Amino acid sequence: MTCPSWCSTDHEDTEPLPDRTHLSFGNDVPLTLATPNVWHVDDRTIAEQPVLQVALTQHVREVEPRVDVGPDVIRADLPSLNLTLAETAALGRALLAEVERAGREGDVA
Incomplete structure (x- = not known):
């Protein structure tokens, strides 16, 4: 199977079709405003700042x-999105527009 240049997976032609992604x-x-993920392991407490993971996926039958876009650890309070390329571009423009707006108002260094 021919993979796109961005694919990080080694595929075999013998893979069942549902697994060919x-x-x-x-x-x-990093989500610096989010509550940390906390685990209790034996007598230790581990706290980690959550992150959003942003990655491409494409099933072999998708155009x-x-x-x-989703959290590294599933949490009800953190978003999970599955976006088309057009939606992602629109979201990126909207986010940058808000950053620029804040910068014009002197709130962003």
Whole structure:
């Protein structure tokens, strides 16, 4: 099977069709305002700042990849999105517009 250049998975032609999905390594975005993930292991407490993971996925039957955005640990209070490329581009523009708006008002260094 031919993979897109961004695919991080080794595929075999013998894989069952439902398993033939291309996945990218993606990027992590730390969520500094979110409550940390906390685990209690033996006599220790481990706290980690949650991250949103942003990655491409594409099943072999899909025409184009989609962008999955979701927390590293499933939590009801953190978003999980499955976006088309067009939706992702629109969201990116909207987020940057808000950052620029805040910067014009002197709130962002």
